Amino acid sequence: xxxxxxxxxxxxxxxxxxxxxxxxxxxxxxxxxxxxxxxxxxxxxxxxxxxxxxxxxxxxxxxxxxxxxxxxxxxxxxxxxxxxxxxxxxxxxxxxxxxxxxxxxxxxxxxxxxxxxxxxxxxxxxxxxxxxxxxxxxxxxxxxxxxxxxxxxxxxxxxxxxxxxxxxxxxxxxxxxxxxxxxxxxxxxxxxxxxxxxxxxxxxxxxxxxxxxxxxxxxxxxxxxxxxxxxxxxxxxxxxxxxxxxxxxxxxxxxxxxxxxxxxxxxxxxxxxxxxxxxxxxxxxxxxxxxxxxxxxxxxxxxxxxxxxxxxxxxxxxxxxxxxxxxxxxxxxxxxxxxxxxxxxxxxxxxxxxxxxxxxxxxxxxxxxxxxxxxxxxxxxxxxxxxxxxxxxxxxxxxxxxxxxxxxxxxxxxxxxxxxxxxxxxxxxxxxxxxxxxxxxxxxxxxxxxxxxxxxxxxxxxxxxxxxxxxxxxxxxxxxxxxxxxxxxxxxxxxxxxxxxxxx
Amino acid sequence: xxxxxxxxxxxxxxxxxxxxxxxxxxxxxxxxxxxxxxxxxxxxxxxxxxxxxxxxxxxxxxxxxxxxxxxxxxxxxxxxxxxxxxxxxxxxxxxxxxxxxxxxxxxxxxxxxxxxxxxxxxxxxxxxxxxxxxxxxxxxxxxxxxxxxxxxxxxxxxxxxxxxxxxxxxxxxxxxxxxxxxxxxxxxxxxxxxxxxxxxxxxxxxxxxxxxxxxxxxxxxxxxxxxxxxxxxxxxxxxxxxxxxxxxxxxxxxxxxxxxxxxxxxxxxxxxxxxxxxxxxxxxxxxxxxxxxxxxxxxxxxxxxxxxxxxxxxxxxxxxxxxxxxxxxxxxxxxxxxxxxxxxxxxxxxxx
Numbered sequence: 123x124x125x126x127x128x129x130x131x132x133x134x135x136x137x138x139x140x141x142x143x144x145x146x147x148x149x150x151x152x153x154x155x156x157x158x159x160x161x162x163x164x165x166x167x168x169x170x171x172x173x174x175x176x177x178x179x180x181x182x183x184x185x186x187x188x189x190x191x192x193x194x195x196x197x198x199x200x201x202x203x204x205x206x207x208x209x210x211x212x213x214x215x216x217x218x219x220x221x222x223x224x225x226x227x228x229x230x231x232x233x234x235x236x237x238x239x240x241x242x243x244x245x246x247x248x249x250x251x252x253x254x255x256x257x258x259x260x261x262x263x264x265x266x267x268x269x270x271x272x273x274x275x276x277x278x279x280x281x282x283x284x285x286x287x288x289x290x291x292x293x294x295x296x297x298x299x300x301x302x303x304x305x306x307x308x309x310x311x312x313x314x315x316x317x318x319x320x321x322x323x324x325x326x327x328x329x330x331x332x333x334x335x336x337x338x339x340x341x342x343x344x345x346x347x348x349x350x351x352x353x354x355x356x357x358x359x360x361x362x363x364x365x366x367x368x369x370x371x372x373x374x375x376x377x378x379x380x381x382x383x384x385x386x387x388x389x390x391x392x393x394x395x396x397x398x399x400x401x402x403x404x405x406x407x408x409x410x411x412x413x414x415x416x417x418x419x420x421x422x423x424x425x426x427x428x429x430x431x432x433x434x435x436x437x438x439x440x441x442x443x444x445x446x447x448x449x450x451x452x453x454x455x456x457x458x459x460x461x462x463x464x465x466x467x468x469x470x471x472x473x474x475x476x477x478x479x480x481x482x483x484x485x486x487x488x489x490x491x492x493x494x495x496x497x498x499x500x501x502x503x504x505x506x507x508x509x510x511x512x513x514x515x516x517x518x519x520x521x522x523x524x525x526x527x528x529x530x531x532x533x534x535x536x537x538x539x540x541x542x543x544x545x546x547x548x549x550x551x552x553x554x555x556x557x558x559x560x561x562x563x564x565x566x567x568x569x570x571x572x573x574x575x576x577x578x579x580x581x582x583x584x585x586x587x588x589x590x591x592x593x594x595x596x597x598x599x600x601x602x603x604x605x606x607x608x609x610x611x612x613x614x615x616x617x618x619x620x621x622x623x624x625x626x
Numbered sequence: 627x628x629x630x631x632x633x634x635x636x637x638x639x640x641x642x643x644x645x646x647x648x649x650x651x652x653x654x655x656x657x658x659x660x661x662x663x664x665x666x667x668x669x670x671x672x673x674x675x676x677x678x679x680x681x682x683x684x685x686x687x688x689x690x691x692x693x694x695x696x697x698x699x700x701x702x703x704x705x706x707x708x709x710x711x712x713x714x715x716x717x718x719x720x721x722x723x724x725x726x727x728x729x730x731x732x733x734x735x736x737x738x739x740x741x742x743x744x745x746x747x748x749x750x751x752x753x754x755x756x757x758x759x760x761x762x763x764x765x766x767x768x769x770x771x772x773x774x775x776x777x778x779x780x781x782x783x784x785x786x787x788x789x790x791x792x793x794x795x796x797x798x799x800x801x802x803x804x805x806x807x808x809x810x811x812x813x814x815x816x817x818x819x820x821x822x823x824x825x826x827x828x829x830x831x832x833x834x835x836x837x838x839x840x841x842x843x844x845x846x847x848x849x850x851x852x853x854x855x856x857x858x859x860x861x862x863x864x865x866x867x868x869x870x871x872x873x874x875x876x877x878x879x880x881x882x883x884x885x886x887x888x889x890x891x892x893x894x895x896x897x898x899x900x901x902x903x904x905x906x907x908x909x910x911x912x913x914x915x916x917x918x919x920x921x922x923x924x925x926x927x928x929x930x931x932x933x934x935x936x937x938x939x940x941x942x943x944x945x946x947x948x949x950x951x952x953x954x955x956x957x958x959x960x961x962x963x964x965x966x967x968x969x970x971x972x973x974x975x976x977x978x
Contacts, residue, residue, distance in 0.1 A: 184727035198705025209698020217695035220688035228680035
C-alpha cells in the first residue's frame with residue numbers, strides 16, 4: 123500500500139509538473155526569438171508579440187517553478203531508500219542544476235520581467251536568452267540524472283555500503299541516453315509551444331474579422347514553422363533514440379511493441395485489441411506491418427528483436443542474487459513493465475507527434491498557396507476545435523512519452539540495480555495518504571486557477587489592440603510612440619498618470 | 627580541510643544565504659496587511675522583492691540539492707523524518723509563488739488581488755515557521771534507528787526548543803522585513819516600517835537571545851567556541867541594528883538584521899558539528915559529517931562546480947539587486963526612472 127501510494131504520488135506530481143515545463147522551455151525560446159526580431163528590426167508587431175506570448179509564458183513559468191520544488195524534496199521524503207542508494211551519483215546533477223541553471227533562470231527572469239523600460243534594449247534581450255539557456259541547462263541536468271536511472275553508467279557499487287558511487291561524472295553527463303533524451307525532449311518542448319501559438323492564433327483569427335489579423339497571422343506562421351522544424355527533429359531523434367533503447371533497454375522496447383517472443387523480421391504492430399493489463403494474453407486482433415519493427419530497431423528487415431518472454435527468462439537467472447539479497451524468491455520475480463500501458467503510451471506519443479507534423483505541413487501549404495484561406499477556415503467551429511485539439515496534442519504527447527519511458531523502466535527504479543519496491547521510505551501509510559490527498563486537492567485547485575487565468579489572458583489578445591482596421595490590417599506599421607508606455611507587463615500604471623520614462 | 631568539512635560549510639552557507647535573502651521577503655509578506663493602508667501600498671511592498679524573490683528561493687533548492695549530493699544519508703533521513711513539516715513547507719511555498727505572480731494578473735479585480743494577498747501573508751508565516759522547526763529539529767536531534775530511519779512521531783518534532791526556534795525566527799524575520807522596507811520604500815510606508823521595526827526589535831531580541839543561549843548551552847555537545855561567536859555576532863547585530871533604528875540609519879539597521887541572521891546560522895551549524903543529524907534514540911543512527919558524506923570523487927567534482935559557479939552566481943545575483951536598488955515609490959515602481967530620479971524624489975519626500 124505504501125509503495126502504491128508513493129508511486130501514485132510521484133506519478134501524479136511529476137506528470138502535473140511536466141504539463142508546464144515543456145511550454146516554459148519552448149516558449150521562452152520562441153519569445154527570445156521574437157524579442158530578437160524586435161530589437162533588430164524595430165518592427166513594433168514583434169514587440170507586441172513578445173509582450174503577449176511573454177505574458178502567457180510568465181503565468182506558466184510561475185506554476186512550473188512552484189511544482190518543481192516538490193520534485194526535489196520528494197526523493198528524500200518518500201524515496202529515502204532510493205536517495206541513500208543513488209545519492210552519490212544522482213545528487214550531483216541535481217546540485218549542478220541548482221547552481222548552474224536555477225540561479226540563472228530565476229535571476230534573469232526577474233530581470234526580464236521588471237527590466238522592460240529600465241534596462242538598455244540589448245541587455246534586456248540578453249536576459250530572456252539567459253532564461254532560455256537556464257531552462258535548457260536545467261533540462262539537460264535533470265535528463266542526465268533520469269538517463270542514469272534508465273541506463274546506469276560511470277558508477278561502481280561501494281563494497282562497504284552497498285550503494286552506488288560515482289566514478290565518472292563525464293560518463294553520466296555524456297551518456298547516450300542523456301544526449302538522446304535531451305535532443306528528443308527539447309524539440310518536443312518547442313513543438314508544444316509552437317502548437318500552442320498556432321492553436322491560439324487560429325482561435326483568434328476566426329473570432330472576429332479584422333481583429334488583430336496581422337498579429338495572429340504572423341504568430342500562426344511562427345507557430346506552424348516552429349511545429350514543422352520541431353516535429354521533424356523530434357521524430358528523427360526519436361527514431362535513433364528508439365534504436366539506442368532497443369540495445370540498452372530491450373525489455374522496454376519489447377513491451378512497447380508487445381513482442382512476446384524473440385523474432386527475426388519482427389512486425390510492427392499498428393494496433394491491437396487487448397486490455398491495458400500487466401501482461402495481456404495474446405491479442406485477439408492485431409494489425410501488423412511485417413518486418414517493420416525489426417527494420418526500425420536494427421535497420422534490417424531481417425534483424426532479430428528480443429521478446430518479453432525470453433528477456434524475462436534471462437533476467438530471472440541474471441538477477442537471482444538481487445532477489446535473494448532482498449529475501450525474495452527469484453523464481454517469482456517479474457522483470458517486465460505493464461505491457462498494455464507501455465504499448466499504448468508509446469503509440470499515443472508517436473501518433474500525436476506525427477499528427478502535429480501533418481498539421482504543420484497542411485497549415486503551411488494553406489498559408490502559402492491560398493492567402494486568406496486560413497482566416498476563412500478559422501471562422502468554422504470544427505477548424506477551431508481542430509486547432510485547439512492540436513494545441514492539446516503537444517501536452518498529451520509529452521505526458522504519454524514520459525509515462526512510456528518511466529513505466530517502461532519498471533520494475534526497476536534504476537535499471538538492473540534497484541527495484542522500485544525497494545526504494546521507498548520507511549514512513550507510515552497514513553503520512554503518504556495525507557500527502558497524496560493534499561497534493562491532489564492543491565494541484566487540482568491551482569491547475570484550475572492557472573487554466574482559467576491562461577485562457578482569460580489568451581482570449582484577451584495582445585495589449586493595445588483593436589486598432590482601426592487600417593492599422594491592424596497592416597500590423598507591420600510601427601505603432602505610435604505612445605504605446606510604448608501603454609502596456610507594462612507587471613506594472614500597475616493603469617492607476618496613475620504616466621510619467622515619461624528614461625532608459626538608463 | 628577535508629572535503630566533507632568543506633561541504634558542511636558550503637551547505638551552512640547556502641542555508642545562511644537562504645535565511646538572509648528569503649528572510650526579508652517572508653518578513654515583508656507577513657507585514658503586508660499590517661503596514662499597508664491601501665491596496666496601492668500592498669503593491670508597493672510586494673514590488674520591493676518582486677524582481678528578486680525567485681532567485682532568493684533558489685538558495686533553498688541549492689541547499690537541499692547539495693545535501694542530496696554531498697550527504698545522501700543526511701538528505702534521505704532528514705527529509706523522510708520531517709515529512710509532514712516539509713509537506714506544509716512545500717504547500718506554503720507553492721501557494722506563495724502563485725500569490726506573488728498571479729496577484730496582479732486580473733488588473734482591476736481588487737477581490738482577486740486581496741485574496742492572493744491573504745494567501746501571501748499566510749504562506750509567508752507558515753513557510754519560515756516550517757524551515758525553523760526543521761533546522762531546530764536537526765540541531766536538537768530526532769529519534770532514529772540504527773539504519774538512521776525515523777522512529778518517532780510528529781510530536782517528537784514539536785519540542786519546546788523547536789517551537790521557540792519558530793517564534794524566534796518569525797520575530798526576527800518581521801524585524802528583518804521591516805528594516806528591508808526601510809531601505810527599499812519611500813513615503814509613508816518607509817516611516818511606518820521604521821516605527822514597526824522599533825516595536826518588533828525588543829521582541830526579536832528577547833526571543834532570538836533566548837533561542838541562541840538555549841542552542842549554545844542546551845544543544846549539541848554543549849557550548850562550542852564557534853557557537854559562542856555565532857551568538858555574539860547575532861547579539862551584536864541586534865544591538866547595532868537597534869541603535870541604528872533609533873538614530874534613523876536605515877541601511878545600518880538592515881545590515882544589523884542581516885548580521886544577526888548570519889550569526890544565528892553560524893550558531894546552529896556550529897552546534898550541529900561534527901554531526902549532521904544526531905539521533906536521540908539509537909546512538910548508532912547518528913549521522914556525522916564523516917559517516918554521511920558522499921565518495922571523495924563526487925565531493926571533488928561538486929567542489930569544482932561550486933568553486934566555478936558560486937562566484938558567478940554571486941556576481942549576477944548581486945547585479946540584479948544593483949539594477950533594482952532604487953526605492954519603490956508609492957505610485958509605482960515604473961515611475962522612478964533612474965536611481966537619480968529616485969534620489970530626487972526621496973529628497974522631495976524628506977523635505978515635505
